[in-house]
Amino acid sequence: MRPDGGLDGETIGIIAGWGRYPVVVAEAIRRHGGRTAVLSIRDHADAALEPLADIHGTVGVAELGGAIAFFQRAGVRRATMAGKIHKTKLFAKRAWLHHLPDWHGLVTFWPHFVSRRRDNRDDSLLSAITAAFDAEGVAMCPATDFAPELLATAGLLAGRPLSAGELADVVFGWRLAKELGRHDIGQTVVVRRRAPLALEAIEGTDECIRRAGRLCPAGGLVVVKVAKPQQDLRFDMPTIGVGTLESLRAAGGRVLAIEAGRTILVDAPALAATAVAAGITLVGFCDAAGLPETGDGAAAA
Numbered sequence: 001m002r003p004d005g006g007l008d009g010e011t012i013g014i015i016a017g018w019g020r021y022p023v024v025v026a027e028a029i030r031r032h033g034g035r036t037a038v039l040s041i042r043d044h045a046d047a048a049l050e051p052l053a054d055i056h057g058t059v060g061v062a063e064l065g066g067a068i069a070f071f072q073r074a075g076v077r078r079a080t081m082a083g084k085i086h087k088t089k090l091f092a093k094r095a096w097l098h099h100l101p102d103w104h105g106l107v108t109f110w111p112h113f114v115s116r117r118r119d120n121r122d123d124s125l126l127s128a129i130t131a132a133f134d135a136e137g138v139a140m141c142p143a144t145d146f147a148p149e150l151l152a153t154a155g156l157l158a159g160r161p162l163s164a165g166e167l168a169d170v171v172f173g174w175r176l177a178k179e180l181g182r183h184d185i186g187q188t189v190v191v192r193r194r195a196p197l198a199l200e201a202i203e204g205t206d207e208c209i210r211r212a213g214r215l216c217p218a219g220g221l222v223v224v225k226v227a228k229p230q231q232d233l234r235f236d237m238p239t240i241g242v243g244t245l246e247s248l249r250a251a252g253g254r255v256l257a258i259e260a261g262r263t264i265l266v267d268a269p270a271l272a273a274t275a276v277a278a279g280i281t282l283v284g285f286c287d288a289a290g291l292p293e294t295g296d297g298a299a300a301a
Helices: 021-031 047-052 064-073 103-114 122-135 164-182 205-215 242-251 268-278
Strands: 011-016 035-041 055-059 078-082 155-158 188-192 195-199 221-225 253-259 281-285
Touching: 011 021, 021 035, 021 047, 021 078, 035 047, 035 064, 055 064, 064 122, 155 268, 164 188, 164 195, 164 221, 164 253, 164 281, 188 205, 195 205, 205 221, 205 242, 205 253, 221 242, 242 253, 242 268, 268 281
Parallel strands: 011 035, 011 078, 035 055, 221 253, 253 281
Antiparallel strands: 155 281, 188 195, 188 221
């Protein structure tokens, strides 16, 4: 990308999962003068992606060799991952029949399933995938390399200022969320009055928020979503969309605090309008900066 953001007709690959995020990334690449080679993950990607693709294909979640070959045929040298992969589907009965890996996928993933020294956390699997692409001449890059305008900024993004109690909940939740991310479990926690109500794991952010709403029907929830301390910006960056705010509204939430500079805002104007209409405060903090000290003098994050 040129210093002015132009892509000069370069074909950028997109591995597209679920949600609006891949659509927004494809729109941004075209806006910056690039072409798009979109590879939709079967049973995940939005049909709205196809009209935005100069080249389009579909691949199974474990068909790694097919994905690499698709990008090589399209002349892709840089690609990005955008959108959620529903890991719960991978643990369904007989899921392997629907998500059979090709040979390259089998060689890449098999050691993670048979070795007691390797695990199947997101970072482990995604790092293996990016290494496989890199080895074949396709560099995996952060989506923000092509669409830096999607990054959240610090400060009040929508809604009213935080109350003292809400800020205390953010400080409390921030520390928990960073520790959760340190173990590569999840990125989101939901708290109320400095009590943890729900911690994100495989179910994802929206379901974590809904679960907290069921556990605390009185509402007043504060949600904190942060990047992992060891965050690889090429994949799994925290992403917020209108659906997240709708889940928060339905659960009785009041605040969504995110990490500025390390969180993707999908459809930022719509996000702000939805937050205001729902009475939700959307606020961004830099890692630890702007957050007060906790009661014991330890940093908040």
